[in-house]
Amino acid sequence: MPYADDAPLHEPRSFVTKYIWSQDHKVIAIQYTVTAMAIGLVALVLSHLMRLQIGFPGRFDISAGEYYQYVTMHGMIMVIYLLTAIFLGGFGNYLIPLMVGARDMVFPYVNMLSYWAYLLAVLVLVASFFVPGGPTGAGWTLYPPQAILPGTPGTDWGIVLMLVSLAIFIVAATMGGLNYVTTVLQARCRGMTLLRMPLTVWGIFTATILALLAFPALFVSAVMMLFDKLLGTSFFMPAIVSMGRQLEHSGGSPILFQHLFWFFGHPEVYIVALPAFGIISDLIATHARKNIFGYRMMVWAIVAIGGLSFVVWAHHMYISGMNPYFGFFFATTTLIIAIPTAIKVYNWVLTLWRGDIHLTTPMLFAIGFISTFVIGGLTGLFLGNVSVDIPLSDTYFVVAHFHMVMGVSPILAVFGGIYHWFPKVTGRMMDERLGKLHFWVTFIGTYAIYFPMHYLGFLGMPRRYYESNYDFIPQSAHDLNAFITIAALAVGAFQIVFLYNLVWSTFRGKPAGANPWRATSLEWQTPDTPPVHGNWGARLPVVHRWAYDYSVPGAPEDFIPQTVPHEEVAVGGEHLRAEAAT
Amino acid sequence: MALAVALVLIAVVAVLFQFASPWWLTPLASNWKLMDDTLLITLVITGVVFVAINLFIAYAIVRFRHRPGHRAAFEPHNRKLEWWLTGITTAGIVAMLAPGLWVYADLIAAPKDALVFEVVGQQWQWRYRFPGKDGQFGTSDVRFVSAANPFGLNPNDPNAQDDVLVAGPEVRIPVGKPVKVLQRSLDVLHNFYVPQFRVKMDLVPGLVTQFWFTPTRTGRFEIMCAEYCGTAHFNMRGHIVVEEPERFQAWLAAQPTFAQLAKAGAAAGDVGAARGRAIAQSRGCLACHSLDGTPGVGPTWKGLFGATRTLVGGTQVTADEAYLRRSIARPGEQIVQGFAAVMPPADLDEQDVDAVIAFIKEIAVAAPAKP
Numbered sequence: 001m002p003y004a005d006d007a008p009l010h011e012p013r014s015f016v017t018k019y020i021w022s023q024d025h026k027v028i029a030i031q032y033t034v035t036a037m038a039i040g041l042v043a044l045v046l047s048h049l050m051r052l053q054i055g056f057p058g059r060f061d062i063s064a065g066e067y068y069q070y071v072t073m074h075g076m077i078m079v080i081y082l083l084t085a086i087f088l089g090g091f092g093n094y095l096i097p098l099m100v101g102a103r104d105m106v107f108p109y110v111n112m113l114s115y116w117a118y119l120l121a122v123l124v125l126v127a128s129f130f131v132p133g134g135p136t137g138a139g140w141t142l143y144p145p146q147a148i149l150p151g152t153p154g155t156d157w158g159i160v161l162m163l164v165s166l167a168i169f170i171v172a173a174t175m176g177g178l179n180y181v182t183t184v185l186q187a188r189c190r191g192m193t194l195l196r197m198p199l200t201v202w203g204i205f206t207a208t209i210l211a212l213l214a215f216p217a218l219f220v221s222a223v224m225m226l227f228d229k230l231l232g233t234s235f236f237m238p239a240i241v242s243m244g245r246q247l248e249h250s251g252g253s254p255i256l257f258q259h260l261f262w263f264f265g266h267p268e269v270y271i272v273a274l275p276a277f278g279i280i281s282d283l284i285a286t287h288a289r290k291n292i293f294g295y296r297m298m299v300w301a302i303v304a305i306g307g308l309s310f311v312v313w314a315h316h317m318y319i320s321g322m323n324p325y326f327g328f329f330f331a332t333t334t335l336i337i338a339i340p341t342a343i344k345v346y347n348w349v350l351t352l353w354r355g356d357i358h359l360t361t362p363m364l365f366a367i368g369f370i371s372t373f374v375i376g377g378l379t380g381l382f383l384g385n386v387s388v389d390i391p392l393s394d395t396y397f398v399v400a401h402f403h404m405v406m407g408v409s410p411i412l413a414v415f416g417g418i419y420h421w422f423p424k425v426t427g428r429m430m431d432e433r434l435g436k437l438h439f440w441v442t443f444i445g446t447y448a449i450y451f452p453m454h455y456l457g458f459l460g461m462p463r464r465y466y467e468s469n470y471d472f473i474p475q476s477a478h479d480l481n482a483f484i485t486i487a488a489l490a491v492g493a494f495q496i497v498f499l500y501n502l503v504w505s506t507f508r509g510k511p512a513g514a515n516p517w518r519a520t521s522l523e524w525q526t527p528d529t530p531p532v533h534g535n536w537g538a539r540l541p542v543v544h545r546w547a548y549d550y551s552v553p554g555a556p557e558d559f560i561p562q563t564v565p566h567e568e569v570a571v572g573g574e575h576l577r578a579e580a581a582t
Numbered sequence: 583m584a585l586a587v588a589l590v591l592i593a594v595v596a597v598l599f600q601f602a603s604p605w606w607l608t609p610l611a612s613n614w615k616l617m618d619d620t621l622l623i624t625l626v627i628t629g630v631v632f633v634a635i636n637l638f639i640a641y642a643i644v645r646f647r648h649r650p651g652h653r654a655a656f657e658p659h660n661r662k663l664e665w666w667l668t669g670i671t672t673a674g675i676v677a678m679l680a681p682g683l684w685v686y687a688d689l690i691a692a693p694k695d696a697l698v699f700e701v702v703g704q705q706w707q708w709r710y711r712f713p714g715k716d717g718q719f720g721t722s723d724v725r726f727v728s729a730a731n732p733f734g735l736n737p738n739d740p741n742a743q744d745d746v747l748v749a750g751p752e753v754r755i756p757v758g759k760p761v762k763v764l765q766r767s768l769d770v771l772h773n774f775y776v777p778q779f780r781v782k783m784d785l786v787p788g789l790v791t792q793f794w795f796t797p798t799r800t801g802r803f804e805i806m807c808a809e810y811c812g813t814a815h816f817n818m819r820g821h822i823v824v825e826e827p828e829r830f831q832a833w834l835a836a837q838p839t840f841a842q843l844a845k846a847g848a849a850a851g852d853v854g855a856a857r858g859r860a861i862a863q864s865r866g867c868l869a870c871h872s873l874d875g876t877p878g879v880g881p882t883w884k885g886l887f888g889a890t891r892t893l894v895g896g897t898q899v900t901a902d903e904a905y906l907r908r909s910i911a912r913p914g915e916q917i918v919q920g921f922a923a924v925m926p927p928a929d930l931d932e933q934d935v936d937a938v939i940a941f942i943k944e945i946a947v948a949a950p951a952k953p
Contacts, residue, residue: 063921064813064879139810145787146770150927151705151812151866238788241727241734241768243705243928244865254771254786288646290654294664319773319808321784321791324690328683335679342671343664349635350663352642354655359585359647367585367639371592374635378628381675385682387689388621391607391614391780394773394808440584447592455605460777462808465816470804472777476604551654558653 011533023108024533025093028115030425032089035115036082039122043077044492046070055485057467064466065153068137071464073125075140076162079268080169081122083410087275088173088211089118091417092180092204094425098523099201101189101541103534105179114179117172124165131157138162139464141265144236144257148229150243160229163222170215170222180208189522191543195299196562198521198547199292202299203278206306207271213310214267221260228252258320262313269406270309274302276373276413277344280366282547283416284348286519287363288355289558291548293347301340301347308337318386319393327386334384341377345370356551356558360517361435365416368443369409376405379454394464397457400450408446415442415498422502423516427529428509434501438494445491449484456480520559521547545572583647589640593633600629611778611803611824613760613796616685618780624678631674689781692794696760699753702733703765703772703785705811706818706869709733710753714744714839724768724787729857729934730847732864734768735840743841746834749863751805751820754834755797756827762794775808776822784809797824814869814879858941861934870925873945880925881918887939887946892919906939 019027050070053062062070093111097104105111128135137153138146146152147159154162184205188197197205224235228249236257237249285292292298314322314330348370357363379401383389392398415438422430456477461468468478515524527537541563549560552572560572607618646654700711700719711733713719720735720742727734732749735742755761765774767785775782778801783793805820825833838846862868870879881891886901894917899905909916913925930938 061920064816068810068813068815137813143771143810146810146812149770149812151770151814153813239724240770240787241704241724243769244729244861244930246725246727251788253788255789288654289648291656291658293657294659297659297664319783321786321789327686327690331683331686332679335675338675339668339671343668345635346664346667349638349642350660352639352646354657355642355646356648356652356654357643357646359583359643364585367589367643370639371589371636375632378632381628381678382621382624385620385624385678387617387682387685388624388678390689390782391617391621391777393782394775440588444588451596451599452603452605455599455603458607459605460608462775462806462816464810467816470806472608472804474604480605548658551656553656 021112023104023112025097025105025108025111026425026531028111029090029092029094031115032093032118033086035119035122036086036090039077039126040082040086041495042126043074043082044495046074046077048489048492050074051485051488053466055482057469065134065137067466068139068464069135069153069158072137072140072142073129073135077125078407079140079272080166081125083272083406083414084173084211084268085118086414087272087410088180088204088208089115089176091200091275091279091414091421092176092208094421095200095523096180096183096204097187098424098526098531098535099198099521099547100184100187100192101522101536101543102183102187103536103540106182106187107179110175111179114172114175117168117175121165121169121172124161124168128154128158128161128165131161133157136162141258141261142225143261144225144228144254145238145240145242145249148225149240160226163226163229166222167219170219173211173215177208177212180204181212189540189543192522192562195296196543196546198278199281199295199298199302200275200278202302203274203276203281206302207274210267210274210306210309211271214264214271217260218264221257221264224260225257255317255320255322258317259314259322262316263310265316266313267306267309270305272406272410274306276369276410277302279413279417279420280348280369281344281351282521283362283366283420284351285548285550286420286517287358287360287366288352289358289550290351290355291546291550293350293353294343295546295548297343298347301343304340305337308333308340312337312384315384315386315389318389331384331386335381338377338381338384345374345377360419361430361432361439362416362420362517364436364439364443365412365419368439369412369416372404372412372443372446373409375451376401376403376409380405391460392457394462395457395459396453396461396463399463400453400457403453404446404450408450412442415439418502420517421523422505422509423512423529424523424526425530426506426509427512428505429512429516430505430509431501434497438498438501441494441497442491445487445494448487449491452480453484515561518557518559520549520561522562525561525563583644586640586643589636589643593636593640597629597633600625608777610780611776611797611799611801612780613798614689614780616681616688620678620681620685623681627674627678689793692762692792693760696762696794697755698762698764699755700764700766701753701774701785703767703769703774703807703811703818704732704864705769705866706807706814707863707866708750708753708774708805708818708820710748710750712746712748712834712837714746716741716744719764720745720840722766727768729861729864730844732860733840737844743839745840746837747840747843748837752823753820754823754825754830756830757797757800757824759827760794760796762792765791765793770811771809772807772811772818773809775806776803777806778803782808800824800826814866817869817879854937855941855944858937858939858944861930861938862941865928865930867928867938880921883942883945885946887943889946893917894919903939906942907935910935910938 052060053067133154133156136158227233234249234252237252239250240247312334315334514529543562544565549572551558554571702709718741720739722734765785767787772785779795781793783791802823807818872882875882875884910928
C-alpha cells in the first residue's frame with residue numbers, strides 16, 4: 001500500500017506552525033534554501049576579499065591571518081553549508097515527496113528538527129567571526145596539527161566553534177537524510193516503481209545514502225580533534241615542538257585525520273554532484289522535449305558512481321606521506337569512476353540530439369552545467385592519475401579544477417533548478433530576460449575566472465599563498481591574477497540580478513499555471529499550484545508510466561504526464577516493459 | 583543560437599590559449615621528463631574530448647533548435663552506441679592510466695646509490711642535514727630539540743656526531759647524481775616544493791617521508807612550502823643550489839658537523855647577540871620579522887631598536903627594551919599600525935629574551951633606522 005492515504009498530516013493551525021515551526025516539507029525546503037543562500041552570500045563576499053589580496057597584494061589592508069580566515073570560511077561554507085544544504089535540504093525536501101507522490105516526508109517532525117539544527121549549525125559558525133581571535137584559518141580541510149596549534153589564526157575559539165558547528169550540521173543532515181531515504185523507499189504512490197522515478201530523485205536519493213555513510217567519518221574526526229584540542233588527547237598529534245616549546249602530545253597520526261576527512265570528503269563531492277546530475281537530466285529532457293537517453297544506464301551510473309566514491313578518497317593524499325603503494329590502487333579506482341561519469345555526459349548530449357530544444361533559462365543553465373562539468377571532470381583525470389597529480393597538487397590547477405567541478409557546475413545546476421521549479425513553488429514565472437542575462441554573465445564569467453587559472457597551476461604557482469613574490473613566477477602571472485580578481489568581483493556582484501529576480505518574481509512574476517514547462521513528472525500534476533499542505537487533495541496520484549514520455553509518436557501532445565493511464569493514451573512508456581521482457 | 587556561438591568560441595579560445603598564452607610548465611631541472619610527458623598525454627586526450635563535446639552540443643543546439651510544428655525523436659536508448667562509447671572511454675582511460683602508473687613505479691623506487699640528505703621543516707623555515715663521513719644519519723627525536731640542538735639529534739648517538747648540519751635556508755646538491763630526500767617535521771605538515779623538480783612530498787611530524795630525483799642542470803632554485811602550515815606558510819622560503827660535484831664537495835666540507843657545533847656552543851658561553859640570532863632562527867621569529875627591512879607578516883627588526891613606532895589606535899611608542907620585552911611576552915597588546923595580531927606569545931625564559939633583545943639591538947646599530 002502506498003504510504004498513508006489516511007495518515008494524520010499535522011495540519012498547520014497558525015502562522016507560527018505554518019511558516020516557522022513548520023512540518024511541511026515545502027516550507028522546510030524554502031527555509032533550508034533561504035538560509036543556505038544567505039550564508040552562501042557571506043562566503044561569496046569572503047571570496048572577494050580573498051581575491052582582492054591575491055590580485056592586488058598589499059593594496060587592501062588585508063593581513064595574512066585574515067586572508068587565511070577568509071580562505072577557510074569561504075571553502076567550508078560553500079561546500080557544506082551552502083551546497084550540501086541546498087541540494088539535500090532544499091531540493092531534496094521540496095521535490096522528493098512531490099516527485100514520488102507522497103503527502104509529505106515520512107517523519108515530518110524530525111524533518112523540522114533537521115532544519116532547526118542546521119540553522120543552529122550556521123549560527124555557531126557565524127558566531128566564530130565574533131569571538132577572540134576570529135574564525136579558524138586552518139584551511140577548509142582543517143588538517144592537524146596546524147589547525148589546533150598557535151601559528152594558525154583562530155586556534156583558541158575559532159577551531160572549536162567550527163568543529164562544534166560541523167557536528168551539529170551532521171546531526172541535521174542525518175535527521176534529514178533518514179527522512180529522504182525512507183520517503184523514497186516507503187512512501188511512493190501506487191505505480192511509482194523505482195525505475196519510473198525521475199533522475200532528480202535518483203540523484204538526491206543516492207547522494208543521501210552517501211551522506212549517511214560518509215558524514216559519520218567527519219563527525220568522529222571532529223570529535224577526536226576537539227578532544228585533542230580541549231582534553232589533551234593525541235589522536236592526531238605526534239610528539240611536537242611548537243614555536244620552540246615541547247608539547248605533551250605523543251603517538252598520534254596527522255595522516256589518520258586525512259584518511260577520515262577524505263573518507264568523508266570524497267563522497268562529499270558526489271553528495272553535491274549526484275543531485276546536480278539528476279536535476280540536469282530532468283531539465284534537459286523537459287526542455288529538449290525528449291526522453292533522457294539511456295535512462296537505465298543513467299540510474300546505474302548514479303549508483304555505480306555512488307559506490308565507487310567510497311574507494312577513491314586517498315587520491316587527495318598522494319603526497320601526504322601515506323604508504324606510496326596506495327597510489328596504484330587509488331589512481332586506478334579514481335580513473336575507473338570516470339567511465340560511469342563519462343556515460344552520464346554522453347547521455348545528456350545524446351538527449352539533445354534530435355531533440356526539440358527550447359533555450360529557456362533553465363535549459364541555458366543545464367547546458368552551461370554540462371560544459372563546466374566536462375572541463376572540471378576532465379581536469380580530474382590529471383589529478384586522479386598519481387604521477388600527473390604530483391607536480392600539480394597544491395597549485396592553482398587544483399583550485400581551478402575543484403571550483404569548476406564542484407563550485408561552478410553545481411551552482412549552475414542550483415540556478416537551473418531554481419528557474420525551473422520556481423513556478424511550482426510560487427505559482428509565478430521568473431523573469432526570462434533577467435534570467436538569461438544572469439546566465440550569460442555567470443557562465444562566461446566563471447570561464448574567465450577559472451580557465452586561465454589552470455595555467456597558473458601548470459606554472460607551479462602554489463595555492464593558499466598570501467603573497468606569491470617568487471622569482472620563478474613571471475609578472476604576467478601576477479597580472480593574470482589581477483584579471484581573475486576583476487572577473488570574480490564582476491561575476492559575484494552580478495548575482496544581485498538573480499536575487500532581485502527572485503524577490504521581484506515572487507510577488508510580480510507572470511502567473512505560471514500548474515505546468516508551464518509542459519512536463520511529465522508528478523510535481524507538475526498537483527491539483528493546486530503552489531501545492532497546499534498534503535500536496536494531493538483528497539486522493540493520492542496513481543502513476544502509469546515513467547517520467548520521460550516526451551514526444552511519443554502517436555500521442556496527441558509532446559508530453560504524457562506520469563498520471564495518464566494507458567487506457568487514455570495508449571502509446572509511450574512501453575519500451576521499459578518491452579526491455580524488461582527481453 | 584548565441585549559446586552555440588559561445589560554446590564554439592570557448593572551444594576555439596581554449597585551444598588558442600593553450601598555444602598562445604605565456605603560461606606553461608616552469609622549465610624542468612630534473613630527470614622527471616616522463617612526468618611532463620604523461621601530463622601532456624593527458625592534456626591531449628582530455629583536450630580533444632573537451633573540444634569535441636562543446637562542439638557537439640553547439641551543433642545539436644543549432645540543428646535541433648525548436649521550430650514550430652517540429653517534434654523531437656523518440657529514442658529511449660541505443661545499446662550499441664552506449665557500449666561503443668563506454669569502450670572508447672575505457673580505452674582513453676587506459677591510455678592515460680598505464681603510462682601514469684608506469685612512471686609512478688619509478689617515482690617511488692629511489693636508486694640505491696642516491697646521495698641522501700635530510701630536510702627538516704619547522705614553522706617557517708628549512709634546515710638540512712647530510713650524513714657525514716660515515717654515510718649514516720644519527721638518530722633524532724623531537725625530545726632533543728632545543729635552541730642549541732635545533733635538529734633534535736641524539737647527542738649520545740655516535741653516528742650523529744659527524745652529521746653535517748646546514749642551518750638554512752640554502753642547501754646545495756651536485757648536478758647529475760640521483761638525490762634521495764628524507765624529510766622530517768618538528769611541528770606541523772609542510773611540503774618541500776621546488777617547481778622545477780616536479781616531484782614533491784609532505785613533511786609529516788612523527789614520520790620520515792621521502793622522494794627522489796636527479797637534478798639535470800645547474801642553477802639556484804627557490805624552495806617553497808606546498809602544504810599549508812600556518813600564517814607565514816607563503817613565506818617559508820629557501821634555495822637549493824645545483825652545482826658541479828667538486829664545488830658541492832668543497833661547500834659540504836666547509837659546513838659544521840653536529841660535534842663541532844656542540845663544542846662551539848659550549849665555548850661561546852651562550853650569551854649575547856649570537857645566541858639571540860640562533861634563538862630567533864630556531865623559534866621561527868625570522869619567518870615573519872625580516873632583518874633587511876622588507877616588510878613581512880610582522881614588522882622588520884632592521885633599525886627597530888630605539889625607533890618610534892605608531893600603534894593601532896594612533897598612540898606612539900619607542901621601541902625600547904621594555905617595549906620589546908612586553909611584545910615578546912604579550913604580542914597582542916601593542917600592535918604596530920599596518921600589522922595584525924597574529925603572533926603567538928613567545929614562551930622564552932629571561933635569558934633567552936635578553937639574548938634576542940641583544941640581537942635586535944645589534945641589528946639596529948649595524949643599520950640605523952631611517953626616519
